[in-house]
Amino acid sequence: MTNIISELSNQLTRPAWFEVDLGCLSSNFRIIREDASAGLKIGSVVKDNGYGHGAIEVAKVALANGAELLLVSNLDEAVELRENGIEAPIILMGERMEAELPLCLELDLTLAIGEMDTAKAANRVATSLGKLLSVHFKVDTGMGRYGARWDRALGMIQSIDTMAGLSLDGLFSHFSMSDELDKSFAIEQTRRFRSLLNEMKKVGLKVKCRHLCNSGGFLDLPDAHFDMVRIGLLPLGIYPSKACRRISNIQPVGSVKTRLSVVKNIQDGDNVGYGLRYQAIGRRRIGVLPIGYGDGYPRLRNQGHVLVGGKRAPVIGANSMDATMVDLSAIPEASAWDEVVLMGEQGGIEITPHDLAVWKGTVSYEIITAWRSRLPRIFINAREDKLKVLQQGHMKNSEIAIS
Numbered sequence: 001m002t003n004i005i006s007e008l009s010n011q012l013t014r015p016a017w018f019e020v021d022l023g024c025l026s027s028n029f030r031i032i033r034e035d036a037s038a039g040l041k042i043g044s045v046v047k048d049n050g051y052g053h054g055a056i057e058v059a060k061v062a063l064a065n066g067a068e069l070l071l072v073s074n075l076d077e078a079v080e081l082r083e084n085g086i087e088a089p090i091i092l093m094g095e096r097m098e099a100e101l102p103l104c105l106e107l108d109l110t111l112a113i114g115e116m117d118t119a120k121a122a123n124r125v126a127t128s129l130g131k132l133l134s135v136h137f138k139v140d141t142g143m144g145r146y147g148a149r150w151d152r153a154l155g156m157i158q159s160i161d162t163m164a165g166l167s168l169d170g171l172f173s174h175f176s177m178s179d180e181l182d183k184s185f186a187i188e189q190t191r192r193f194r195s196l197l198n199e200m201k202k203v204g205l206k207v208k209c210r211h212l213c214n215s216g217g218f219l220d221l222p223d224a225h226f227d228m229v230r231i232g233l234l235p236l237g238i239y240p241s242k243a244c245r246r247i248s249n250i251q252p253v254g255s256v257k258t259r260l261s262v263v264k265n266i267q268d269g270d271n272v273g274y275g276l277r278y279q280a281i282g283r284r285r286i287g288v289l290p291i292g293y294g295d296g297y298p299r300l301r302n303q304g305h306v307l308v309g310g311k312r313a314p315v316i317g318a319n320s321m322d323a324t325m326v327d328l329s330a331i332p333e334a335s336a337w338d339e340v341v342l343m344g345e346q347g348g349i350e351i352t353p354h355d356l357a358v359w360k361g362t363v364s365y366e367i368i369t370a371w372r373s374r375l376p377r378i379f380i381n382a383r384e385d386k387l388k389v390l391q392q393g394h395m396k397n398s399e400i401a402i403s
Contacts, residue, residue, distance in 0.1 A: 015337070016258035016291040018371050019344070020053050023381035025061045025253045028235045033066030035247050036218070040225055042066050043091070043211065045232030046081070047073040052296075052368045053236055053254050054377050056084045062235065063088050071230055075100050082107050091136060091170075095146060101125040105133055110169065114138030114147035119160050126165030135160065136170030136209065139196060141189040143176045150192040154199050161205060170209035171197070175224075179216030179240035186217065190224040216240040219247070238353055238364060252352070255344025256297070256371065259337045260308070262288040263328060272325050273317025277301050285328045286316065289340055294321035296371035297342060298360035308334050310347015343367075 033042060044067040045051075050058035059070050059081055069089040072078050078090050091110045098121040104111055105126060113119050113135045126133040137157055138147035148156050150173070161168045173193050178186045193212055200206065210226035215234035217224050220243075233240055237252035265285050272278040272286065289306070293299040300319055305312040306326055313326040313334075328334045343351050353364035360367070 013376060014290065015261065016289075016295060017256075017376045017378050018052070019255045019257060019378045019380060020057065021253050021255075021381065022057060022061055022379050024237065024251050025053075025058065025235060026065050028237055028250050028253065029062055029065035029067065031247060031249055032218075032231065032235060036229070037222075037225065039227075041068045041209070041211075041228035043069050043071050043228050043230045044235065045071045045214075045230050047071065047077055047093070047232070048369045049373075051232055051236060051365070052371045054379065055080060056086070057377075057379050058235075059086055059088075068228075071232075075103060078107055078109055079103070093146075096122075098125065101133075102129065105129055105131050110134040110136060112136050112138050112146070112172070113160070114140070116156055116159065119156070119163065119166065123160075123163040123165040131165070132167050133165060134167045134169045136172050136211075137168065137207075139171060139173040139193065141173040141192040141212075142185065143174045143189075145174070147173065150196050153196055154203070157200065157205060158203065168205075168207055170211065171200075171207045172209075172211045175212065175214060175217050175221075178214060178221060179219075179244050181243045183221065186221055186224070190221065193224075214240075216244055219245040233365070236368070238368065240364075242354075252344065252350075254368065256291075256342045256375070257344065258289050258291045258340050258342060260287040260328075260334060260340060261290045261336065263334060263336050264288075271317075274320060275301075275318050278317035278325075285332070285334075287313065287326045287328045287334060287340075289324040289326065289342075290322065291342065291375075292320050292322045292324055294372065295375045297324060298356055298362075298367070298370075300324075300359055304356070304359040305351070307341040307344075307346040307349055307351060308338060310349060312349065313340075 044062035046055045046059045049055050071091045071093055073093050078092055081090060089110060091112060093112045095115055095118055101122055102125060111122060111133060122133055139150050139153050140147035141150045160166055175186050175189055209228055211228040211230060212224045212226060213221060213229040215231045218229040218231055236254060237250055265283060266280050268280055268282050270280045291297055300315050302316060304315045308331050311331050313328055313331060315324060316327050317325050343356060353367040356367045357364045
């Protein structure tokens with residue numbers, strides 16, 4: 001792991017950061033591997049910068065702790081992985097333009113294909129280059145997005161199997177709703193997927209890797225595990241919903257932190273923020289945080305809270321692109337440059353991505369992928385790194401931006 005002191009000096013260029021605990025991530029992957037059946041492959045989904053947590057770092061930890069392959073959504077994400085020395089199998093999801101196909105072959109990617117035109121183009125390009133392209137065929141069992149409808153897919157699969165430039169290595173689909181209490185549609189999707197597999201068996205078609213489950217499916221639908229599961233959210237210590245099964249000792253990996261840049265007193269009737277959304281009733285003590293919706297923090301108006309000194313500080317007014325204001329009146333000990341938690345735990349209190357999603361009126365997936373690149377990522381191994389720095393005497397405790 002990169003030396004923590006080097007990372008702090010290179011990345012902490014502002015008093016706001018996204019902290020990722022790679023030790024916790026490693027533990028989560030090992031726990032998931034132990035929870036899974038022995039023959040089940042784990043595919044780590046690292047699209048959208050590893051769900052905001054750092055694609056390269058998440059990918060390396062995943063592969064070192066039980067994952068056998070990676071999945072991404074866009075070609076540039078696959079390029080980034082390969083350029084950083086990752087040689088593990090990568091499945092490129094979605095559909096591809098023909099112009100992307102030569103690079104897919106050069107990078108030795110496995111291609112998701114659900115359209116015959118894409119299959120024909122891929123076969124043509126692979127054959128012209130004298131290469132064999134691994135493909136996983138996408139089946140639409142009810143998501144209504146990518147893939148061929150389950151009851152009309154067999155002919156396409158048979159055609160692809162005859163194409164000289166393609167190796168039909170997998171078959172997959174995607175759950176529309178796997179993480180709610182009502183599993184009836186997920187069960188129906190599984191039935192549709194199995195019906196296609198049975199049709200394939202009758203005509204002598206078989207693939208190496210069948211996969212249907214995301215994190216919710218892995219947790220709650222063991223009959224749909226097949227050969228592999230695709231998990232992105234769960235290893236980060238975030239459950240898809242309150243309804244999902246829990247696994248002991250899975251812990252959140254990511255935290256978003258900042259510091260109080262200004263602490264000031266305001267008077268009765270004073271306004272705070274754009275749009276005159278907040279007016280003080282009596283004297284108040286407020287803090288300004290150097291982080292806003294330009295960093296990916298939700299745009300809030302007198303809603304939500306942050307953690308200061310292990311206590312909740314309400315967000316006041318309308319936050320802006322670069323600043324968020326909070327009420328510190330109930331936290332008299334707070335002072336400038338104290339650490340503030342916007343997502344994560346402090347003093348036994350936690351703000352989860354689900355909490356932020358409720359305040360914004362969205363889902364946790366959007367919250368964690370919305371943190372912008374201008375918010376530095378700090379990769380740590382929790383207490384081990386902090387203790388190492390303290391023992392070496394390089395920094396005072398108050399100067400270390402980890403907890």
